[in-house]
Amino acid sequence: MGFGDARDHYPVPWGRVPVPEIPVPPFAAPGAAREFTRLLALYVADLAGDGLDAGHLALFGLLEAEARELGDDARLPGTTALRVAIATAFPVAWTPHGLDAVLHRRERAEHPDVPIRWGEDPDFTATRTPAGLWDVERHERGSREGYVAGLSDDDLVLLRLAMMAPHHPYPLAWSLEGVPHPPIARAARAARGAWRPWSGMPYLRNWQAERAAAERVEESPEAG
Secondary structure, three states, X not given: OOEOEHHHHOOOOOOOOOOOOOOOOOOOOOOHHHHHHHHHHHHHHHHHHHHOOHHHHHHHHHHHHHHHHHOOOOOOOOHHHHHHHHHHOOOOOOOHHHXXXXXXXOOOOOOOOOOEEEEOOOEEEEEEOXXXXXXXXXXXOOEEEXXXXXXXXXXXXXXXXXXHOOOOOOOOOOOOOOOOHHHHHHHHHHHHHHXXXXXXXXXXXXXXXXXXXXXXXXXXXXHO
């Protein structure tokens, strides 16, 4: 059985360093779910860069409302926050079994050496090697093949996030035949025009300055 390298198929930052300040579900401390969601919104805003717009504000408002509804004693993130975290490869310091537990809405992870299985036709099995890395097999209709070998804990987490992320959500890669797209596009153009003057508001200019300052700190020799 030979292993390929499935990492070539997914646009995620392999080998990245997770952010230890992000609370890791299941949460132990009061208010951790709210902090998780706030840092997720901050991460998404950083992903937007100079393209922050009214659509992002709508998402941030949705995340904030969900965090309020969960309350300070929530042990797991809300459904929307979890889906956004998956779609954006939010850099939580998950362990592979910890992520698996949260995906199944469990509050306790399996032993760290137990193989991890997911999917259905094809399904996948990740097995820890003696070196402490992970080899992943792909099974489909009776066949077995190596999918990727030698993953670190975080790269296995990234693989699972990448496999669950929505790659072609509507309307991307969908046929729009019969859809009233021209009037929708016209309304969106009007909304963009209404937003344009607001994009220069002080709070948004301040946000761009904060983001630029954070990036300069990250790129400085002292940060490395």
